[in-house]
Amino acid sequence: MTIKTGIVGAAGFAGIELVRLLGEHPSFEVGVVTSDSLAGTPVSDLYPALDGHTDLVFEKHGVDALEGCDAVFLAVPHTAAMSQVPALLEAGISVFDLSADYRLKDAAVYKRWYATEHTSPELLEKAAFGLPELFASELARAAAEREAGAAALVACAGCYPTATSLAAYPAIHAGLVDGTVIVDAVSGVTGAGKKATERTHFCFANESIEAYGVGTHRHTPEIEQILGLEGKVVFTPHLAPLNRGILSTVYLPLSAEHAGETSLEAIRDLYTEFYAEDAFVRVLPLGTMPKTGSVAGSNACHIGLALSAAGDMLIAVGAIDNLCKGAAGQAVQCANIVFGLPETTGLTAPALPV
Ligand SMILES: NC(=O)C1=CN([C@@H]2O[C@H](COP(=O)(O)OP(=O)(O)OC[C@H]3O[C@@H](n4cnc5c(N)ncnc54)[C@H](OP(=O)(O)O)[C@@H]3O)[C@@H](O)[C@H]2O)C=CC1
Numbered sequence: 001m002t003i004k005t006g007i008v009g010a011a012g013f014a015g016i017e018l019v020r021l022l023g024e025h026p027s028f029e030v031g032v033v034t035s036d037s038l039a040g041t042p043v044s045d046l047y048p049a050l051d052g053h054t055d056l057v058f059e060k061h062g063v064d065a066l067e068g069c070d071a072v073f074l075a076v077p078h079t080a081a082m083s084q085v086p087a088l089l090e091a092g093i094s095v096f097d098l099s100a101d102y103r104l105k106d107a108a109v110y111k112r113w114y115a116t117e118h119t120s121p122e123l124l125e126k127a128a129f130g131l132p133e134l135f136a137s138e139l140a141r142a143a144a145e146r147e148a149g150a151a152a153l154v155a156c157a158g159c160y161p162t163a164t165s166l167a168a169y170p171a172i173h174a175g176l177v178d179g180t181v182i183v184d185a186v187s188g189v190t191g192a193g194k195k196a197t198e199r200t201h202f203c204f205a206n207e208s209i210e211a212y213g214v215g216t217h218r219h220t221p222e223i224e225q226i227l228g229l230e231g232k233v234v235f236t237p238h239l240a241p242l243n244r245g246i247l248s249t250v251y252l253p254l255s256a257e258h259a260g261e262t263s264l265e266a267i268r269d270l271y272t273e274f275y276a277e278d279a280f281v282r283v284l285p286l287g288t289m290p291k292t293g294s295v296a297g298s299n300a301c302h303i304g305l306a307l308s309a310a311g312d313m314l315i316a317v318g319a320i321d322n323l324c325k326g327a328a329g330q331a332v333q334c335a336n337i338v339f340g341l342p343e344t345t346g347l348t349a350p351a352l353p354v
């Protein structure tokens with residue numbers, strides 16, 4: 001099967017990761033890559049690492065450029081995505097949106113956190129949430145829609161929500177947790193996109209680490225929606241001098257029934273069983289904790305577990321590559337599912353060795 005594919009926003013960090021991954025994919029054939037500012041430029045001129053890997057040339061954005069595609073990946077900022085999705089769906093093209101535009105199910109919540117009115121709220125219900133390990137049934141529905149001849153829409157999960165939710169969900173799902181969940185997460189600078197700002201400029205971001213969006217970050221409602229914990233998540237992101245990676249440390253208060261009663265071994269067994277069928281999630285042996293270097297360049301999520309000294313809190317740590325499992329890799333995983341392929345297709349490369 002050849003799936004004709006376009007990547008919108010392909011010159012950005014997530015977009016070029018899609019070019020890299022899909023260049024090795026046996027079924028998705030990328031024929032169109034768009035960038036307004038770089039139209040006419042060969043991809044390998046901008047990213048010499050891809051020389052010999054692709055001879056694609058950036059084209060101007062526009063639905064016309066994507067005509068004939070079966071699948072389009074949108075690697076553009078939020079709000080830019082929702083201005084393009086309805087027309088793509090109408091043209092019969094399945095859309096894998098890496099932005100936040102279709103993740104939140106409630107348009108009023110979107111407006112509150114993104115400070116803008118949603119322009120196609122009628123599609124929020126249709127959008128399948130793109131976090132395969134936790135939303136398999138939504139993706140199966142999208143696959144069935146596509147199989148029946150309609151275009152599918154997948155709202156790929158955000159990077160921090162992916163690392164955080166994969167680390168937290170099994171304990172919450174098993175009813176071990178009661179109370180406010182606190183998340184301290186650290187991201188590499190590619191998480192902020194390609195354009196340098198004062199915050200991400202080398203001289204400011206290097207040799208420095210800072211918390212940002214404290215109490216106000218837009219991933220808070222997304223994490224709450226995934227975990228079913230409305231108003232019960234305190235999320236603090238940090239920017240660290242790394243290129244790639246997210247490390248999310250999640251503090252989960254154990255319920256009175258489980259605090260001091262349920263062993264860490266039993267909790268690890270529960271996690272291992274929960275993710276038994278999930279090729280990309282690895283629950284580490286007790287006594288070991290994940291690190292971003294071990295997942296960089298791969299679609300893996302590593303999870304480490306510990307109990308607080310008082311035994312009343314589970315500490316779950318998740319590590320992913322923000323550009324891979326947190327963005328492009330996860331989008332390809334979702335697209336594999338929607339197009340009826342094994343979800344690991346084209347995603348089996350291990351992490352960078354060092
Ligand atoms: N970076 C990350 O770790 C993650 C990113 N995401 C999401 O993926 C999307 C892309 O992020 P990222 O690659 O980091 O961002 P970048 O800023 O690196 O790239 C975004 C690209 O989109 C293009 N673009 C900007 N505005 C528009 C528009 N109105 N219409 C079409 N294209 C536009 C840009 O310009 P041009 O057309 O000139 O090339 C650029 O190439 C965002 O929604 C982001 O939130 C999700 C998870 C993680």
Ligand SMILES: CC(=O)N[C@@H](CCC(=O)OP(=O)(O)O)C(=O)O
Binds near residue numbers: 098157192193
């Ligand atoms: C370091 C940094 O700035 N990270 C970005 C999040 C990454 C991202 O692209 O957000 P989505 O996953 O929602 O698309 C931020 O805090 O806004």
